[in-house]
Amino acid sequence: MQIFKVGGVVRDRLLGIPVTDVDRVVVGATTEEMLAQGFRPVGADFPVFLHPKTGEEYALARTERKSGRGYGGFTFHASPDVTLEEDLIRRDLTINAMAEDDQQNLTDPYHGQRDLEARILRHVSPAFAEDPLRVLRVARFAARYASLGFTVAPETLELMRQLSESGELQALTAERSWKEISRALIEDQPQVFIQVLRDCGALKELMPEVDALFGVPQPEVHHPEIDTGLHTLSVLEQSALHKQPLTVRWACLLHDLGKGLTPEEEWPRHIAHEHTGLKLIKAVNERFKAPKDCQELALLVGKYHTHCHRALELKASTLLELLQSFDVYRRPQRFEEFIGACEMDARGRKGLEQRSYPQADYLRGAAQAARVVAVQPLLEKGFKGPELGEALKRERLKALKAYKDKASA
Template sequence: MQVYLVGGAVRDELLNRPIIDEDYVVVGATIEQMLSLGYTQVGKDFPVFLHPKSKAEYALARTERKQGQGYGGFICDFSPDITLEQDLYRRDLTVNAIAKNENGQLVDPFNGQKDIANRILRHVGPAFSEDPLRILRVARFAARYHYLGFTIAPETRQLMAEMVRQGELATLTKERVWMEVEKCLSDGCIAIFCDVLEQIDALELVFPMFKTWTSSQSNSLTEKVSQLQKDSPNFKLVQFCLWLAPCQLEDLQNIEQTLKVPNTYAQCARDFCHYQSLLREETLCAESVLKLLNALDVWRRPARFEVFCQTALAHAPDQLARITKVRNSTQQAIEVDVQSIIAQGYKGAQIKEQLSQARLKALENAL
């Protein structure tokens, strides 16, 4: 029984990037052996185990044989005689097909280290085309490592384009697509992700709200995202809103269902798409600001308004003074005391009307 650290942990160590997850492959073991050593089995389609102390994932070495179309339907063989090289051969990219043994020695049968040095994302073998999810994974890796100068190998890009022409992307569920998008939003620039999909004629297939995608649009988004603080709690949300800002509002309706986007993301994207024109008005109007605040329900959901402001600032940094004024005036409107209105004897619908008038006056004074 031999244990190797594999995949992303090895790749990111070679790139001097933080290692987030450690995955291991076990060669020469059986399910029974792993269980007898105290590991907990969690895999259903193939044996994956959690280490009894570290809880890191340990998977038995396996091979895969495709059955049917799409990213599912693989038949796995995880017998003890599967070699490490056979296990690495089923992986998507050479940079992900490097292993490290318990003595720290690297096992690199497909020249992944060379591709890391040359900043190339290259598929391991023809089995790459059996899983259409790998198209999105490669696009995500291209986005994640763009700052290091990584590019996709021409032959890999050509294979991805052929998979698109064969209709393989249609087999992906919306949930799996969103998983890749969310990972890209966490650690990469979504503009580069879109560039890759556009180059292989896949962008509109995956994201139908984009009728066109231009280099200027990509460059602008890349520049805006580069100015964001990645450790900000709203980093993903703001990048998502900036990404969809050029879309038409009608194209963003029901994306919770059509793209399986979480409600918060969908709502914030529509908020900015709908109300970003406020930044282009010649003068700030209290009525327009109050309409915005009511639409975003800032009275009960201030976090939603904050995402709008952060997106607006990232979208148009030269509008800092205006956005700051909107924020400050909003705080004045929030502080209007409804109890004082009730104390004046107003009831029912009158309270709502007087509250609205008081908020409007607070905005007018602050603006």
């Protein structure tokens, strides 16, 4: 029995960046031998075990063969005669197909170290094209390592293009797709993930609503970058630079989908795109079964982001409607994330990345003015039920009018 560290732990050690997960492969062992040593089995599809003391994962060396469509369409073979090289060749990228023993002696049959040094993301073998999930994985690695200068090898991008055109991406489950998408969006350069997907034709298959934004013009006076797709990439980039959470980044990706529905004869204006885009945002949310908080914020940002940009011009009654829509009294964090997404939208414009966004603090102040309106005096006056709600609304409106007057003084 021989045990090797494999994949990301080797890759990141060689890159000199912190290692998070440690995967190990066991060569020359049987399931019975692992059980006899106290390892606990966990893998339903192939033999993976947890160490009896550390709880870390150990997988038996295995080969795999394509036997059906999609991510799960594989037959696995694990036995003591499977070599380390045979196990490594089934992996996606050369930089993930290296192994080392406890003395850090490197096994690198597919030149992963060379590709690390050249900053290339390259597939290990033609079997790469058997797993559609790898299209998303490579795009995610491109986003993760873009700051280090990594790019996708042309031949790998071509394989990804073939996979995109084959229809295999449609066989991916929502859960598997979302796992890759969500991980990619919280990388340092999530816009690279979207760009790589577009470069290989996968964006058109997975998110046609986002792909449709490229080539759609906007008024240059407001959007010097003009192209709506490029604007979306810039907004995503800003969301990462400002360390926004996943909910905000997802909303940033989807906020302008309505512009893809604007008839060409109306370009570059996009009247009511906030409302036309809601059905598209809902469709993308449901396609990937995004978490509820991501779904809700994306819809709210899509509907109200222009309200935020015009916050200083809004009437007190419109301000109150906006605050009510977000339930700022019980869910203040969601409104804060909305403001964050809108600020990223404003900053995601060519040459305007550093422009101040006074709307953010203005809306925070408005929310606070509405929140501090006390219920108790109204109860003491005898208001209850629907009448109490209306009285509270009137008092909040009064508070917002006073806030507006003070802000404009």
